Amino acid sequence: xxxxxxxxxxxxxxxxxxxxxxxxxxxxxxxxxxxxxxxxxxxxxxxxxxxxxxxxxxxxxxxxxxxxxxxxxxxxxxxxxxxxxxxxxxxxxxxxxxxxxxxxxxxxxxxxxxxxxxxxxxxxxxxxxxxxxxxxxxxxxxxxxxxxx
Numbered sequence: 001x002x003x004x005x006x007x008x009x010x011x012x013x014x015x016x017x018x019x020x021x022x023x024x025x026x027x028x029x030x031x032x033x034x035x036x037x038x039x040x041x042x043x044x045x046x047x048x049x050x051x052x053x054x055x056x057x058x059x060x061x062x063x064x065x066x067x068x069x070x071x072x073x074x075x076x077x078x079x080x081x082x083x084x085x086x087x088x089x090x091x092x093x094x095x096x097x098x099x100x101x102x103x104x105x106x107x108x109x110x111x112x113x114x115x116x117x118x119x120x121x122x123x124x125x126x127x128x129x130x131x132x133x134x135x136x137x138x139x140x141x142x143x144x145x146x147x148x149x
């Protein structure tokens with residue numbers, strides 16, 4: 001069995017790399033949004049043309065990024081949604097809701113102090129982890145039936 005995993009959410013830490021490293025040797029492929037913040041913010045105007053109004057600048061970027069995000073979530077077997085402790089990731093909440101609407105298996109990765117704020121998102125998840133190694137452990141168990149070392 002192989003899994004396709006989409007890694008959604010916070011882009012300011014190395015949590016994705018930790019999960020990918022922890023899943024080495026497993027039949028799993030990963031996809032993710034563009035994590036270069038500048039490229040993600042400016043993709044719409046870079047491709048479709050400049051906007052004087054910041055709202056339309058951001059709107060173009062959001063729409064172009066949504067094409068990638070929707071494709072990644074639709075193709076995934078498992079969607080991992082990371083809510084970091086420093087930044088509000090409204091896009092991660094949308095991604096979790098979209099994945100839930102599609103019936104995808106969701107793992108939320110969030111710090112314990114966000115439990116109350118994310119209770120509805122957690123309710124849609126099949127697992128809620130606090131650390132990337134726990135996500136890698138879930139993937140190991142799902143693919144091998146073995147508990148992590």
